[in-house]
Amino acid sequence: MKSSIVSIGLANPGNPIEQSVISDFMKVAHELDEVEGRKLGFLYRMSGISTRHSVLNDFSKKDPAEFSFFPKDKNLEPFPGTKARMEIFRKEAPDLCEKAVIDCLEKSGQTAESITHLILVSCTGMVAPGVELELMRRLGLSDNVERYCVHFMGCYAAFTGIKLADKILHAEPGARVLLVSVELCTLHFQKEYVEDNILANSLFADGAAAALIMKSEKGLSIESYLSQVLREGEEDMAWGIGDFGFEMRLSKYIPSLLDQGIRNLREVFEKKFNLSGIKNFAIHPGGKQILQKVQEAFELHPSVNKHAADVLSRYGNMSSATILFVLSRMMEDVEITGNILSLGFGPGLTLETLYLDKR
Numbered sequence: 001m002k003s004s005i006v007s008i009g010l011a012n013p014g015n016p017i018e019q020s021v022i023s024d025f026m027k028v029a030h031e032l033d034e035v036e037g038r039k040l041g042f043l044y045r046m047s048g049i050s051t052r053h054s055v056l057n058d059f060s061k062k063d064p065a066e067f068s069f070f071p072k073d074k075n076l077e078p079f080p081g082t083k084a085r086m087e088i089f090r091k092e093a094p095d096l097c098e099k100a101v102i103d104c105l106e107k108s109g110q111t112a113e114s115i116t117h118l119i120l121v122s123c124t125g126m127v128a129p130g131v132e133l134e135l136m137r138r139l140g141l142s143d144n145v146e147r148y149c150v151h152f153m154g155c156y157a158a159f160t161g162i163k164l165a166d167k168i169l170h171a172e173p174g175a176r177v178l179l180v181s182v183e184l185c186t187l188h189f190q191k192e193y194v195e196d197n198i199l200a201n202s203l204f205a206d207g208a209a210a211a212l213i214m215k216s217e218k219g220l221s222i223e224s225y226l227s228q229v230l231r232e233g234e235e236d237m238a239w240g241i242g243d244f245g246f247e248m249r250l251s252k253y254i255p256s257l258l259d260q261g262i263r264n265l266r267e268v269f270e271k272k273f274n275l276s277g278i279k280n281f282a283i284h285p286g287g288k289q290i291l292q293k294v295q296e297a298f299e300l301h302p303s304v305n306k307h308a309a310d311v312l313s314r315y316g317n318m319s320s321a322t323i324l325f326v327l328s329r330m331m332e333d334v335e336i337t338g339n340i341l342s343l344g345f346g347p348g349l350t351l352e353t354l355y356l357d358k359r
Contacts, residue, residue: 009104154346
């Protein structure tokens with residue numbers, strides 16, 4: 001019996017915020033004139049995103065006098081430092097994780113007491129004692145639950161967590177592994193009006209997802225996986241800790257780099273996964289262009305991105321949690337059966353693939 005993702009639970013903070021409303025916030029925060037404001041508005045309209053979620057309510061407001069996290073000053077000064085942002089993460093992340101886990105366990109029929117291993121994934125916050133310890137307390141997990149933290153690996157980190165769970169289950173077939181991804185990307189808003197920040201501010205959002213992984217005949221069976229570094233894109237996607245939150249380097253050339261990289265790897269995919277026989281794809285919706293370029297590189301019909309595009313539209317890019325939102329929809333779609341090839345991307349430029357079988 002193989003390892004299987006038997007259920008996925010989801011959670012988002014607050015109410016959905018219209019992308020157009022966030023655009024208006026950004027125009028104020030960046031102090032844009034009318035011309036630049038129209039350009040930014042066009043970028044947001046073309047993003048493929050309708051709504052996003054944030055633990056901060058400032059993004060739904062245009063008047064700095066109403067801000068609660070950012071300074072009530074048109075220049076947003078003094079701009080919040082990394083310590084202030086991590087304090088919000090410490091307070092808010094456990095709530096989201098708990099909601100996602102409860103949803104996951106209710107769907108699976110398993111109890112919290114049955115969990116033997118806990119894997120926490122996040123690239124947008126780090127504290128110690130960590131979120132995973134607080135989550136154990138809230139759920140009433142045993143103090144001898146083995147716990148692991150996967151930090152700062154970016155949008156593909158859930159793939160790393162799933163692979164770790166699979167390896168645990170190979171060693172301990174009776175284990176019940178709980179994978180929890182929580183990303184509060186909007187905490188790291190940067191106001192400097194440069195390309196990297198403009199792109200990141202237009203895409204990223206907050207959310208959490210939890211997956212129960214165990215030996216089972218049900219769910220998404222983990223068949224195999226493959227990691228690949230596309231070193232020609234090493235400088236185009238990066239993630240570092242700055243004085244004012246985490247800073248992202250996000251080049252507009254990433255979709256094209258992924259397109260070329262995947263085309264070069266088609267023979268590898270064919271040999272590893274029997275690519276020509278796969279009909280279902282779960283692509284990390286890092287952005288509208290990424291979905292389009294990957295679809296074109298595999299010469300697929302746009303319909304393969306149905307669920308990924310819907311997640312992008314409703315939630316934006318929630319970093320590592322996003323692919324679990326996509327897989328959750330594919331699990332619930334009765335028309336999807338058989339093999340699924342899932343792909344995620346992140347700093348490096350790293351490409352992660354996961355070959356699944358929906359039963």
